[in-house]
Each structure stands twice: as C-alpha cells, then as structure tokens.
Amino acid sequence: MSVSDQPMRVLRPEKTLRELALEKMRDAIVNMHFRAGERLVERDLCDQLGVSRTIVREVLRHLESEGLVAIQPNRGPIVAETTPEEARQIYEIRGVLEGIAAKACAAQKDPRVVAELERILGGIRASYAANELPAVLSATTDFYRTLFENSGRHVAWGIVNSITARINHLRSMTIKTPDRDKQGPAQMQKIIDAIKAGDGQAAYEAANVHVKNAATIAEALLAEQQGPRSG
C-alpha cells in the first residue's frame, strides 16, 4: 500500500528523533565516519547527535540487529567488523539473490524496466567519468533495487540492502580499482541485454558474474591489507 494506492492519505509531516538519528548513524557507519572496531560510547553519541541516551540506546539496538554494531559485554558497542570470510559469504548470498531477481525481470519482458536500468547505467557511467565515486555506489544500489522491486521481491531486497551495508567499505574500494569503471558497467550492460532478450538464464549468470567479480576484487584487496599477516 503506497501513496498511489491511497491518494487521500494524510502524510506524516516529519520523522521522530529516533528515525533521524538512526539514519545519521547508519550513514556514518556505512560511509566510514565510524570505522570497524571503533567504540561507540553512548554519552559521546549523545553529544554528537544532540539527543538523549534513550534515543541513542534504541538506535544502537536497531543497528545491532542489522549487524552493523556489535555489543561487547562490559565494553559496550563497537562498529561491527566484517571478516573476509563473512564478506565472502555476503557476496555469495548477493550473487544468488540478485541472480534470481535478474532472471525474473527477464521473464517479465517489460520494456520499462529495461529503460529504467539503462537510464541508471548511463548515470553510473557519467559518475565514473566525473570521478564521483559516492554517486557510483548510490546508483549501483538503485540498479539492483530496480531489479528486485520490479520483480516483486522486496523481502529479498531488504536482505540484500542490509547485508550490503556491512561490506560498503569493500564496495568503496572495489569501484576504485583500475579498469573497474569499464568492467563494472560492461557487466551491468550484459544484465540489461539479457533482460531485454528475455533470457533468464543469461540474466542470472550475468548478475552472478558482476557480483563474483566484485567479490574477487574485494578478496584481493583484503589480502593486500593483511599482507604481513597472511602467508
């Protein structure tokens, strides 16, 4: 039930402090204002967000449930650390869920979906050209949201959106690697082409290739970071 379903509905004029604070905190974590492993001291967050401890504690519970925050007994909350193994698992889950969404879009044969995906991909290319990397991430999210929502999979989208937040630091790195500005959009074009052709299997595989490539790049970057520690 959306606004278009209920055009008469009176819309709420504003969000609660808690909702606003949650958005701020989530953005701060995903965009690495707070780094993995960093302590989140309740009183400090009160000062930074300008709200009471009640709000901060409720926000921390929400983020804990999302996996973005971990509570250390007798130490308090920290920004959750995603291990390379967890990152690998997250990429795998994304691969299969995104593949299914792409496949379903191919089965629909809806030219509007193709048009929308091409519009978004054009924006991704433009953002790469302008070196606006945050916009690249945001538009990539839009690309996949379009696949999920147009195939009626908002539960899966909720999952993908949530687990992707946990590896946003990796996404920030993978989009910067050499040639990713060409390979990434090319892979997404393949997804669009398969959807346009109504080829579900090709759409599924193209989506998987895109995610697997990102996973491979991320794994290499993590290995670099752990150079002295890994054999």
Next chain:
Amino acid sequence: MSVSDQPMRVLRPEKTLRELALEKMRDAIVNMHFRAGERLVERDLCDQLGVSRTIVREVLRHLESEGLVAIQPNRGPIVAETTPEEARQIYEIRGVLEGIAAKACAAQKDPRVVAELERILGGIRASYAANELPAVLSATTDFYRTLFENSGRHVAWGIVNSITARINHLRSMTIKTPDRDKQGPAQMQKIIDAIKAGDGQAAYEAANVHVKNAATIAEALLAEQQGPRSG
C-alpha cells in the same frame, strides 16, 4: 572464537535483562502468544515482562529491525503481519539459500555431517510419532542449522533463521497437514542421501523440493483462510 577455542575464558554468568526480555518477546511472537496485527502496548509489556519501559522500547527496536514488529505512526507497535506474497518470497529465499548449503555439504563428503543429520531426522520422526509438534519445528530448525554451520555459512543462517521466524505460524500449520509427517521426513531423507552420495546438484534440488512443498501447503492454507475474500 568459541569456548573450545578459549578454554581459559571466564564466561559471563548471566545475560542482561534486555537480552532475557528479547528472548521472551521473540518466543512469544514466534509461538503466537501475540498474534499478527496485535498491538504491543509498551506499558502492558512492562507489566507482563516485569521490566521498565527502557528495556521494552529497546527490545521493540530489535524486533522491529528483525521484521517481527511493525511500528504504526501514532499508533505504536504491532506484531508484524506477513502477507501471503511476503510468505511466498520468504519460501523462495529459503529455497535457494538452503539449497546452496545442502550442495556445499554434499561437496564436503564429511560422514559426521551425515550422521548428525540422520540423528536429527530420527528425532523428527519420533516427535511426529509422539505428536509433539513444537519439537518437530525445533528439530527441523536444527536440521537446517546443521547444513549451514557445517558449510560455514553463518551469515546465510542468520538470514534464514530470521525470515523463517516471520512465517512460523505457517510452519506450525504446514507440519500438521495430512501426510506431512511422512512426506516431510522423506524429503529430508533425500537431502541426506544426496549429501552422503556427494551429489551436490541432487542435494540442492532435494532441499528445494522440501521448501517448495512447504510453500505450496502454506499457500493452500492461506487460500482457505481467505476463502470468502478470494474468488
């Protein structure tokens, strides 16, 4: 890092009130003490749980993030309702994630996994025979946890566990339907056989069949419930 990894570690003697309350609330929702759509009035929950509103509010945030509770603006929290469409999406997600876990177990060729699965399945059969349906649900959860944990997929298990909680009311119904006490375990036996044979594809498909059958039964039950409303 577990107890066996760190045998010297001093274990925390107890959980916080919030953790205990969260478990109670989650169990009460999943086991339908609170029904879908039912209002969760904060002060009432304080009385029922014997804790302050701070605890109750934090618990509600956690459950909201898990999708078990929905907040209605100016109306407060209610037990989230899972629509038939959402249930369908949840079964689909489970199908692919459980399939992948089963396939990975088949690739491992670990006889201990097979033994553990057979032990759990024996318990499911015994619980059916004794008509202990809550035990059937619990053991089925153990069966799938075994698949995920033995294939190193705790992120996916977290997701499956969480979304399955949202359709526990349907699970309670599907396990009761005629012949499910035979078909369910038979389908799980097929999963085990495929894992024992090291046949990943067969394991994947067997897991899918098990979930798809459950989804079909749930869909029929939902249609029955909505009889007067659907053509």
Next chain:
DNA sequence: CCGCATATTATGGGATACCATAATATCAGC
C-alpha cells in the same frame, strides 16, 4: 623501576518522570 593495592573515573544497565498528542469518551443541541 616494577608490582600491587587502592582510589577514581567512565560508562553501560535500568528505572522513572514529564510532555505532547492522538484516541476515546462524554455531553449537548438539533
């Protein structure tokens, strides 16, 4: 200088209070 004991501070756990507003109840007029 190091180790141990003690003091102090930081901070999470949990409770309570107050306010504003939406929801509900009540009453009066037609």
Next chain:
DNA sequence: GCTGATATTATGGTATCCCATAATATGCGG
C-alpha cells in the same frame, strides 16, 4: 439518533537520574 464540540485518557517520544561495576589512574613499598 446523529453530529459536533469538549473533556479525558492512553500512550509514545524524549529526557534525566541513579547505581553498579569494569576500566583506568595513582601511589607506595620493595
């Protein structure tokens, strides 16, 4: 009996407070 106005209650939003305990700082003796 219905409708509109008003009063009352319910309840979520938010802030503040207190306590206990873990962490950290400090001091003293060997």
